[in-house]
Amino acid sequence: DVVMTQTPPSLSVAIGQSVSISCKSSQSLVYSDGKTYLHWLLQSSGRSPKRLIYQVSNLDSGVPDRFSGTGSQKDFTLKISRVEAKDLGVYYCAQTTHFPPTFGAGTKLELK
Amino acid sequence: EVQLVESGGGLVKPGSSLKLSCVASGFTFSSYGMHWIRQAPKKGLEWIALIYYDSSNKYYADSVKGRFTISRDNSKNTLYLEMNSLRSEDTAMYYCAKYGGYGYWGQGVMVTVSS
Numbered sequence: 564d565v566v567m568t569q570t571p572p573s574l575s576v577a578i579g580q581s582v583s584i585s586c587k588s589s590q591s592l593v594y595s596d597g598k599t600y601l602h603w604l605l606q607s608s609g610r611s612p613k614r615l616i617y618q619v620s621n622l623d624s625g626v627p628d629r630f631s632g633t634g635s636q637k638d639f640t641l642k643i644s645r646v647e648a649k650d651l652g653v654y655y656c657a658q659t660t661h662f663p664p665t666f667g668a669g670t671k672l673e674l675k
Numbered sequence: 676e677v678q679l680v681e682s683g684g685g686l687v688k689p690g691s692s693l694k695l696s697c698v699a700s701g702f703t704f705s706s707y708g709m710h711w712i713r714q715a716p717k718k719g720l721e722w723i724a725l726i727y728y729d730s731s732n733k734y735y736a737d738s739v740k741g742r743f744t745i746s747r748d749n750s751k752n753t754l755y756l757e758m759n760s761l762r763s764e765d766t767a768m769y770y771c772a773k774y775g776g777y778g779y780w781g782q783g784v785m786v787t788v789s790s
Contacts, residue, residue: 611782612780613780617776623778657777662734663722663736664710666722
């Protein structure tokens with residue numbers, strides 16, 4: 564199975580700061596169609612996960628452009644600019660390139 | 676608007692069975708594969724099963740293979756997860772999700788396995 568390694572496990576941030584979360588995969592996530600199926604999800608407290616970014620860098624509808632995703636092959640980053648209180652929660656990267664689909668262990672973003 | 680609503684969870688004893696349902700709306704259910712994903716308390720996300728749009732293929736995580744069965748009824752827009760021989764380690768929130776990069780999730784249903 565593809566192992567997804569997220570760092571850091573937690574982040575303390577002040578409102579208005581910018582943060583980055585890293586996600587590294589044990590194999591390249593480029594599929595045979597040339598696309599990279601790496602996604603970012605946010606799980607706010609007591610809620611189900613919500614996808615923010617799909618295929619590395621595409622923002623889901625309604626997601627503010629303070630969020631951005633970059634990366635390729637095995638190395639990916641989620642950046643959040645000007646953090647707001649509603650951004651707090653646990654962020655997961657997920658890959659659906661290889662079977663079975665796998666998730667990172669999560670990065671908890673909390674207020675400093 | 677896509678909606679996925681799970682039901683059927685509860686408190687059960689080890690070794691017993693339970694069947695979860697996920698009713699879908701807002702999209703053509705019969706055209707999409709569906710996942711079940713679970714999350715143990717205070718833990719991360721674990722994919723456990725996938726069924727193709729036409730039930731032609733079903734896949735399971737090793738942790739549930741042979742004990743859980745995924746199925747669907749396209750006439751009822753409903754996905755199921757039949758869970759047998761439940762263990763304490765199956766205690767989790769269970770989510771259904773639409774195939775296609777985890778863009779849509781249900782609200783989840785809690786399953787607690789305890790004597």
